[in-house]
Amino acid sequence: MSLLDKSLKRRDFLKGTAAAAAATAAFGLSGCSTGTAQDAGSDGAHVVASDTSILADAGEWMPIHCHQNCNQMCLNMGYVVDGVVVRQKTDDAREDSFDCPQQRGCLRGRSLRQQVYNADRIKYPMKRKSWQPGGGENAHGELRGKDEWERIGWDEALDLVVGELKRVYAEYGQDAVICNGWRWAPGSAMFPVIGGAVYDTETESFGCWAFQTEALGLYSWGDHPDIMMGPDKYDLPNADTIVLYGCNPAWAQHSSMYWLNNAKESGTGFVYVGPSYNVTAAQLGARWIRVRPGTDTAFLLAVIYEMIRLDGERGDIIDWDFVNERTVGFTPETMPEDATTDENYRDYILGAYDGTPKTPEWASEICGTPVEDITWYAELAAKDNKVIFFHSYAASRYLGAENLPQAFMTVSALGGHYGKSGHGSAAIYTWDAGDSGYRLIQHAGGEYAYIDNLVGSPGATGPNRCIEGNSWWSSLAEGKYLSTSEGPYDLGSGDDPTKLRANTPTYHAAREMPVNPRLMFATCSNFMQTRGNLPTAIEVMRAADTCISLEIKYSLTASFADIILPVATHWEGNDDESWGELCWPSPFGDGNGQKQRKDALLAWRPLVKPMYEAREEKRICRDIVERMGFDADDAYPKSNYDQWLGYFLGMRELSEDLSRWEPVITWTADDNRKHHANYPEQQGKISFDQFMADGSYVVRRSPDDRRNYIGYRDDKLRIGENGEVVVADTAWPRPSRSGKLEIYCQFKADNVNRTGLNSEPIKPYANYFVPNRGYQDTFADWDAKVKGAYPLQAYTPHYMRRAHTCYDNMTWTQEAFRNPVFMNAQDAEERGIEAGDTVVCYNDFGRMLRIAQPLQGMMPGTVGIPHGVRSLFDESDPAGIVDRGGSEQMLSDGQQSNYFPQVDGYNSLLIEIEKYDGEALVEDCDRGPFLAAGIDAEGTPAYVAEGMYEGKEA
Incomplete structure (x- = not known):
């Protein structure tokens, strides 16, 4: 028996899905206006039909891969009847409690049905009508974004793609092939094997917080800076005040509102810092500290000034024991051994080196914060107040915000808000939001390893093959770019003695590199819409010889392509040879493929058979590699199915006494036969089939759980090579050169100034400079x-x-x-x-x-x-x-x-x-879907598409 029902043959499936899709079509016909008779009738018909199916037990609830990049890791379930998802719900497998919470989805995940069955799905391989291979006038690039499309077969489409890749490599070399996609996407892993490409490297969500993270003594989990270092949810009520610096988790990390509301109900007060009083601040009744966009460093420097002044006047503001023992560079007595100047930070703040004391009056002119609010915030940060300082990365997604992380850290350090209950200083982001610390469920690796050789792919194409940050489109237009690091920014430093990792790359003097964008390849990325400088993007795309897009929907990037290859969603797969070609979605759909939170593992599997002529992305890329004459196993050594099973079966839960890692999933010989696998038997917490039925496994915790975490007090634990419990990162020393929090960081200054991009060197401490655009x-x-x-x-x-x-x-x-x-x-x-x-x-x-x-x-x-x-x-x-x-x-x-x-x-x-x-x-919900001209009939309703299965109308 397969995971997807074998009993339904393809011919019957097509008939059933056509009828079922017609029944479910009602959910997409209403526009922005609601309450009309037509709306009520169509919506009502669907509600009655799906309710009847559920009550009659006509289908099955299956766990959904919420496959987009919000990274909240929520559980959604789909009710599948005759191969069509007719209803969704979220987690109800257990009673909700703070100790063992339901993993509830948001309105986005619970609306995914409208995306999978959307009329804007790319249904077939398509070629732009006016485009012909070979470059030059045959490309008719001026019509990109305007042209009509024609349907072609897979063989023709792949022949065109491979033919153009071979031509461009032969005529121009790898500097003419531009890969637009996350490094762990299958398409990105393809290029090191077939001839190379030019990639991008950018901090995206993390802004300037990814700037020299480990050098300052902070911590990165992968490319996530300053994460996993706050207290977990059980310690939040122990704080008198929680500061949310630039945070809006009610919109961006909604799961954390459970933990924050619990703290509020326990008496914790809240402060919000930012340019607008957002919904999170309103929900928590937070005091609003106003700071203009991009001026946060000035604000924090004035806070530090006030902490110094107030401590001198009355004491008990700065935690001098913590400053002297756990930091370097604040005073002459705490300067690090590798300092090349005698400029300590306290004297800089007081104006000793530039003649400008960083007073509240100085800062208020820049940041717009009332002087009295700056003083109040400095008093709040005092050592005797139990304060947790949470930040998002939003305040650092500005030009010129490089010193914000160091300044933020310094405020927290001066008050000694590290390593104590009710205190903290760290990011609040995605699955880590408000419940920090190392994961209680981790992967054992080894024979269960589920990652292809994806992450390092840009470095494998040669040094300096990454265009950096905001300059992407302008560099492509100019035919050159400056490179300051041999690989992506987050691959880490090669200077082993420094113990620096992740977000502290080794920079070199900027090198000018050539680029000649003849072939643009988009994979797992709507890069025209997500990168700045869109007017220049239009020019670059229209000037290229060939643009190829692997897409699910008719995105802006797809509309500017010449060849579009339809990609199946993570809802689609087949493990039944009698039905048709075997296929399984990639585990890497939401960025890194990991479907878990700190204490929860989420199940997912395909819900329906592949729709239209869409194919799984790795399968498409394997075909391209093989047609190019290379071995696809070099790029993709494991199948998606093996990765999927290996991911779940390799998961281990940390025991309550911290002594061992125990399997989460029970796996038997019968499971191997049933699922066509060959993994070792193991006794876990839940059977594989029950895990899939429930949709998740959640660790039951308590306030007295030894696994509860406080950052900078508790070591981080991980799985050792033999499955044992080992320390992954000590609370102290920190990963900086000094082993402390570096208020003065010589490595930061030396490393960054090596690029030569700015005639005014950056200081080793968080000095103020005028942003390039502010x-x-x-x-x-x-x-x-x-x-x-x-x-x-x-x-x-x-x-x-x-x-x-x-x-x-x-x-x-x-x-x-x-x-x-x-x-x-x-x-x-x-x-x-x-x-x-x-x-x-x-x-x-x-x-x-x-x-x-x-x-x-x-x-x-x-x-x-x-x-x-x-x-x-x-x-x-x-x-x-x-x-x-x-x-x-x-x-x-x-x-x-x-x-x-x-x-x-x-x-x-x-x-x-x-x-x-x-x-x-007009409201965009009244505008209708974006459709491929020449393929999709004009006026097609948003969620009813002709030809969903073999030309039949759904």
């Missing part, structure tokens, strides 16, 4: 405070409606969360803008439209543009393209940060907003 640039005359042409600072918050560009094609989420631009109410009034008005957001780089939503809870001069929307270009205006979809990427260029070239300055947007005098926008 608040000061909103003025035509800073001294006279005369505003310039672009007086508004725009940043790009995460939004509940989508995860980056994923989920944004689902009507349910579109209806629940519109697509606004948030702006200060006074700024809107001064411009004659009211809620609901169509406005144009613009600067020298581009223009886009959104619907205005003025708010009182925004600082004057600030704008929030929820990021990730799908662009809709209007090219009729001779003044340039207007994006009626409203992408924030229209408003940026290739400007790099002051010192850290790999950072993406997503939030460093300077703009103006005006009421739009052209055709007003």
Whole structure:
């Protein structure tokens, strides 16, 4: 018996799915307006039909791979009837409790049915009608994004792809092949085998917090900086106050609200720092400390000044024991041995070296924070107050924010808020949000290893083959780029004696490298929509010889391709030879394939057979490798099915007494026969079949559990080579050169200044410098405070409606969360803008439209543009393209940060907003799906597509 029902033959399956899909079609027909008779009737019909199926036990609940990149790791279940998912639910396998919580999904994951069955699915291999291979005029690149499409077969499509790869390699070499995709995506692993490519390296979500992480004495889990170092959920109520610095977990890490609300109910107070009073702050009743976008370093320097002043006046602010024992560089007496200057940080803050004391008055002019709030925050950070300082990475996704992490660390260190119950300082991010510490469920590796040789792939194509950060599109347009590191930024330092890892690469003097973008290959990435400088992206894509896209949906990047290869979702697979070709989805769908939280392991498996002519991505890439004349096993040594089973069977739970790692999944000889495997038998906590039926396994914990964690007090534990419990990272010493928290970090300065990108060297401590694009640039005359042409600072918050560009094609989420631009109410009034008005957001780089939503809870001069929307270009205006979809990427260029070239300055947007005098926008949920012209019939409803199975109408 297979995991997917063998009893249903393909012919019967096609008939059944056509009928079932027609029954489920009702869920996509309603637009933004609700309550009409038609809406009620169609929705009601679906509810009745799916309820009847569930009550009649006509199908089966199966665990869903929530396969997009929000990284919340939630559980969703799909009810499958005759090969179609007719209903979804979330975790109900156990009673919900704080000790053993349900792993509940959000509105995005619970709407996934609308993505899998969306009309914008890429159904067949397609070729752009006006394109022909060979480059030159045959490409007709000027029609990319406008042209019609024609359906072709898989053999023809793969022949075209391979033919163009061979031609471009022969004529131009690897510098002409551009790979746009995460390094662990199957497509990225292909290029080191077939001839190489130019990749990108950027910090993405992590901003400048990934800047020299270990050098400062902080910790990275993979490429996640300053994570796993806060207290876990049981210690949050022990804090008097929790600071949320730039955090909005109610939208970005919703699972953490359980832990934070529990702390609130226990009496813990909250403080929120940022440019807008967001929904998390409102839910928790937080005090709002206003700080303008990108000015956080100035704010924190003034806080440090006040801590010094207040401690001198009355004492009991700075924890001198902690500073002297656990840090270096704050005073002359604590300078590190490798210091090349005698500049200590306390004297810098007091103005000894630049003549500018970092007073609240100095900072307030820059950051906009009232002087009294800066003083209050300094008092809050005092050593006798039990405070946990949580930060997201949002405040560091700015140009010129390189010193923010070191300044943030310094405030926490001066108050001694490390290594004690009720204290803490760390990131709050994805699965680690609010429940920090090492994972209680870990993978044993060895014979269960589930990772292909994916992560290091860019380095295998040769040194310096990565374009860095914001400069991606401008470098491709110019045909050259500067490289400061031989590999991606997060592959770690080769300087073993320093013990530095992950987010501390070894830099070298910047090298100019050639690039000639003839063939653009997009895999597991909607890179046109997710990287800044979209106007230049359009030019680069239209100038290339060939653009290839492996896609699930008709994204912006796919619409600019010449060949589109349809990729199956993680809901689709087949392990039944009698049905058709065997296939299994890759475990790497959500970025790294890991479906777990600290104390929970989530199940998933394919729910339905492959739809249309879509194929699994690794299978597509294996075909390309083999047609290129190479061995596909060199790129993909394990099958997806083996990776999938090995992932779950290799999971081990740490025993309550911390003495051993025990299998989570029970596996028997019968399981090997049933699942066509050959893994060792083992006794675990739950059988494999029960695990799949429940959808998850959750470690039951308690307040007295020895596994509970406090950062910088407890060592991190992991599985040893023989399955034993070993220390992965000691609480002390830290991974820095000194083994302490480095308020003065010589390695940071030496390493970064080696690039030569900035004529003014960065200091070993968190000094202030004017960002390359920041608040000061909103003025035509800073001294006279005369505003310039672009007086508004725009940043790009995460939004509940989508995860980056994923989920944004689902009507349910579109209806629940519109697509606004948030702006200060006074700024809107001064411009004659009211809620609901169509406005144009613009600067020298581009223009886009959104619907205005003025708010009182925004600082004057600030704008929030929820990021990730799908662009809709209007090219009729001779003044340039207007994006009626409203992408924030229209408003940026290739400007790099002051010192850290790999950072993406997503939030460093300077703009103006005006009421739009052209055709007003309609709500995007009323706009209809994005369809491939010439393939999909115009007017196709959003979730009913012709030809879902072999030409039959669903």
